[in-house]
Amino acid sequence: MTLTLAIRNLIHDRVRLVVTLTGVAFAVVLITTELGLFLGFASTTSALIDHSQADIWIVPKGTRNVDQTPPMSERRRYQALSTPGVASAELFVTEFVRWQKPDGGVETVLVVGFEPDGTLAGPWNVVAGNIADLKRPSTIFVDELYADKLAVSALGQIVEMHGKRARVIGLTSGIRSFTQSPYVFASLKSSRDYALMRSDQTKHVLVKLVPGADVATAKADLAARLQGVDVYTKEEFSNRTRVYWMFTTGAGLALLVASFVGLIVGFVVVAQTLYATTVDHIREFGTLRAIGAGRRYINSVVIKQALISAAAGYVIGLSLFLFGRYVAGSAAPEIALPWPLALLIAALTVLMCVGAALVCIRKVMKLDPAMVFK
């Protein structure tokens, strides 16, 4: 009967119920959006690494992310290839360069140079053009998300980077850049030109191990053999890049703080309305205590009120979030909602509501049962 009492208490005052559910739903939308943005941004920062087929990344010593890397000699590739367990090694370049728009404006782009004949890196989600065509000099792929920003109106268009001409011969879809400098894919040779790098330089060496090779052993061998570099597994370098962009820059912290604020706002709204509902029914709780209800019974009523509010608010909030994301479409930043995050937010919502309920329980348990005779 505790469930019946909880439901009836909640729907007894419908205006208050609407306020409670609005509070929970608002918190759910806010937390989901902020955490979704956090995850979306985090996966965006390491997308180049995560989409590579490399087992190990060799980078100049002190490198903190995939985007900002000093050059190193391409001899590292040959040193890597001579290490036991290494099947192949490819060069990979990333460099911020100036993009000259036809109308005179300037943008900064991140040129991503890879070996078109290789298998370890390159653009993904290709919607127009052929990756092999990037072997032709001065050709590039851009993402259609940034076509307007870069003033690219058609394939075949000639653009300028660092004063050097490039022809857009392909498009990718949905490859976002965390830094807001769009990725521009080019061959290793072309990218060196745009990045003003020498032809014997690279930024990273991507290593593929032979099937069955132990990654940790190979990593240790490479680290021992190569001087002046850091050697990371793919996952390590991905995490390192994510941590750099999400925490060193403060961007991630801002999103997490916003999520926390959402949680607090939701908690306050739910606590206030649940508290008001409890106070409204305080005489009934007093009666329950007087006629012998134990702590568990009272807790059960109040916590079930909170759980019902949490469940209903979560469904409403998540529906609003999904609708909003659908309406925003591809124009909005990537907001990830993997099922573990959905579960986490459900747990946070329950925690928030039950936490709010504890405030009410405290009030009820401090109640003097003798009030029933007053």
Next chain:
Amino acid sequence: MTPAHLDHPAIIARGLTKTFLSGEASVPALRGVNLDIRRGEVTLLRGPSGSGKTTLLSIFGCILSPDGGSLRIGKRNVLGLAEPERAEVRLKQIGFIFQGFNLFPTLRVWENVAIALDLRGVPRRAAKARAEEVLARVGLAEKCGSLPDQLSGGQKQRVAIARAVVGDPAIILADEPTAALDWESGSSVMDLLRQLAIESGRAVVIVTHDERATSYADRIVTMRDGVIASDEMAKTSVGSARVIEGAPLPGPSSAEPQGGTQYLRLAAG
């Protein structure tokens, strides 16, 4: 010859004291109360406001702890019990009836009664059946599905009585049960309470200012300034309730037009 279980008092109070603090002042509410409450009797607690009768009722109900003295509910010494144990005593041994009915406005009539069984862990279906049975006995069979707001004051108090007795407690404590009722409803409620004492050998303690209630009492305890000023068998009562079975009861004052002889009966629907 009375049944053996009626011989042992339901409540034995000895030297009960209770003092409340009001600011820096101490206000003694009970100053050494000795009282036995017997089963099968309707005991009326009377006295002016502030005489300590509601405090005594609260202590009998294990809602309030006395500062001193001893108190046995049934055969159990309840002094010094922790709140969970006192709640258990309230749940299993005592039924409460309040002046303001204290029904749950969002629950249906049968749910208001069944909640007392739910607290004892009785399954919902069995609780509903038992609640409906008791409601029928108090004349509310037709109102099981109603909400309290749809009932008259007298009907609400009958629901409260049904809730108080549904768990078959040995003791019924009623605080001004007729104060919010008109004469007819009040009489009906008092009838029921008296019947509870007679039929099941319960101890019924009623705190009231209502003079008419004396007609239904077996015993009248008058309090003044925290002590028992008088303790006497009711003159208007037809002897001890435990020896009355289906006999006519004297009604309220014959001056009342609605008065006349009240008969012990199950309340009609």
